Amino acid sequence: MKKRIITALRPSNDGHQFVFYGDCCSGIPGKPFEHNFSRVNGALQRLCPQPEFIVFLGDHIMGAYEKDHPLEAQWQHWLKEEMRWLDTDRIPLYHCTSNHDTFDTVSECVWRNQFPGIPRNGPPGQEGLSYWVRRGDLLLVMVDTSYSGLGGPGHVESVWLDATLTAHADARYKIVAGHHPVFPVNGYAERPLWCLMQAEADVFWAVLVRHRVLAYLCSHIIAFDVQDHDDVLQVCSGGAGTNYGPGGFMGEGEYHHYVQASVDPGNFQLQSIDVEGVSRETYSKPIRFPSK
Ligand SMILES: [Fe+2]
Numbered sequence: 001m002k003k004r005i006i007t008a009l010r011p012s013n014d015g016h017q018f019v020f021y022g023d024c025c026s027g028i029p030g031k032p033f034e035h036n037f038s039r040v041n042g043a044l045q046r047l048c049p050q051p052e053f054i055v056f057l058g059d060h061i062m063g064a065y066e067k068d069h070p071l072e073a074q075w076q077h078w079l080k081e082e083m084r085w086l087d088t089d090r091i092p093l094y095h096c097t098s099n100h101d102t103f104d105t106v107s108e109c110v111w112r113n114q115f116p117g118i119p120r121n122g123p124p125g126q127e128g129l130s131y132w133v134r135r136g137d138l139l140l141v142m143v144d145t146s147y148s149g150l151g152g153p154g155h156v157e158s159v160w161l162d163a164t165l166t167a168h169a170d171a172r173y174k175i176v177a178g179h180h181p182v183f184p185v186n187g188y189a190e191r192p193l194w195c196l197m198q199a200e201a202d203v204f205w206a207v208l209v210r211h212r213v214l215a216y217l218c219s220h221i222i223a224f225d226v227q228d229h230d231d232v233l234q235v236c237s238g239g240a241g242t243n244y245g246p247g248g249f250m251g252e253g254e255y256h257h258y259v260q261a262s263v264d265p266g267n268f269q270l271q272s273i274d275v276e277g278v279s280r281e282t283y284s285k286p287i288r289f290p291s292k
Contacts, residue, residue, distance in 0.1 A: 005048040006277045008260055015264025016138055016173065019044060021257070022057025022219030024241030025100055026082060027074030028066055036241035036256050037082060039275035044258050045085055046277055051260065053135065054091060055142075057219035057237060058098025058179035063107065065100065071107055075114045097129050097144045098179035098220070099153040108148060123160030125149045130157075132164050138263075139171035143204075145180040145196060154180055154192020158203045165211035173263055176208060177217040183229060185221040185236045186254075194221065208232045214268055214287070223254045224272045226283045233285065235259065235270065255280065263287070 011017055021044075024037040044054075061074040086093060095115060102108045112118075112128040122130035122144070129144040141164055146153040156178060165174060181194070182201045188194035196204065208216055215233040222244065225236040239257040257272040257280065270283040 003046055004277070006043065006046045006273055006279070008047050008049055008051070009262035009269045009271055011262040011264035012266065015262060016135070017049070017051055017260070017262050018053050018055065019047070019051040019258055019260050020055040020057060020177070020217050021237050021240045021259060022096065022098075022179070023059040023222060023238035025059050025062045025065075026241055027061035027078040028069050029077060029081075031062075033062070033241045033243065034082065036243070036275075040240050040256050040258055041082070041085060043273050043275055043277045047260060047273070050091060052091070054086070054093045055140070055177055055217060056093060056095050056240075057177060057217060058096040059100040059219060059238075059242065060095070060098075061101060063100035064103055071110045072114075075110065079114065094133060094140060094142060094177075096142050096177050096179055096219075097146055099146050102129065102144070102146050103152065105148050123157055126157070126160075130160065132168070134168065134171065137172040139165075139168040139174045141165070141174070141176045143176060143178040145178040151192075154195070154197050156180070156196050156200050156204050158200070158207050161204070162207045162211075165207065165213070169211070172265075174211060174213045175215055175217065176213050179218060180220050181218045181234060181236055182216065183227055183234050185225045186223050188221050205229065205232070214263065224257055224259065224281060226270065228285070233268070237272070239272070
């Protein structure tokens with residue numbers, strides 16, 4: 001039986017339509033998270049029309065928590081088997097580093113080897129980990145919130161980010177993505193375990209506000225959550241397949257999902273789609289562009 005399509009939110013002609021999701025901690029054949037991730041991807045394949053691009057917000061693989069499975073093998077299973085359905089020549093997939101993926105200098109090296117196509121335009125030392133991509137009038141900046149050179153998970157730099165956003169001031173839509181939330185989600189407030197270190201987070205968010213970034217996309221917490229702080233959205237999507245994290249679990253009411261986004265000069269719209277293909281939650285925000 002043919003599965004019914006899932007209707008995407010559509011932007012006007014001047015807009016973009018994309019998907020973001022993260023946190024499946026998969027890469028190991030036969031483990032339960034692989035099944036969860038497969039169901040999320042099944043629902044994503046039914047989205048119509050398909051997105052222009054996809055952002056994966058980190059924790060693709062279980063990483064060091066599964067010591068019997070080499071990182072390279074986990075990555076190859078994730079990329080070549082679990083994501084085999086996606087034609088990345090047609091729909092680019094942009095990747096974000098994270099605590100499970102890039103937790104030390106060795107795993108950062110493995111990451112760089114697995115993703116040779118990631119632009120090496122990040123800050124010194126973070127080449128291939130943090131980077132930016134320009135898609136016409138949309139700027140996408142991926143920040144590494146686990147970089148070993150800054151102290152590992154829960155840290156972030158803002159100088160290169162500020163310079164990058166300044167250099168792309170002409171971009172109509174600016175989106176920044178990183179793995180760790182800035183603001184606590186579902187009560188997970190411990191820093192740097194669940195959120196970015198406070199002092200670094202304050203500087204980081206001030207940069208996003210100053211440059212009128214549309215949204216900071218993050219993951220790490222198994223939830224779908226939207227918060228508006230100083231007119232910049234923090235959108236957390238950690239529903240790609242992980243059932244729980246250390247010291248925490250999927251909160252009551254949360255569910256595995258991906259998020260589909262539509263942005264145009266009038267609105268930024270989101271919907272979370274669960275494994276059955278049901279649009280569970282929606283969010284819409286009018287966009288106010290600065291006067292010239
Ligand atoms: Fe994480």
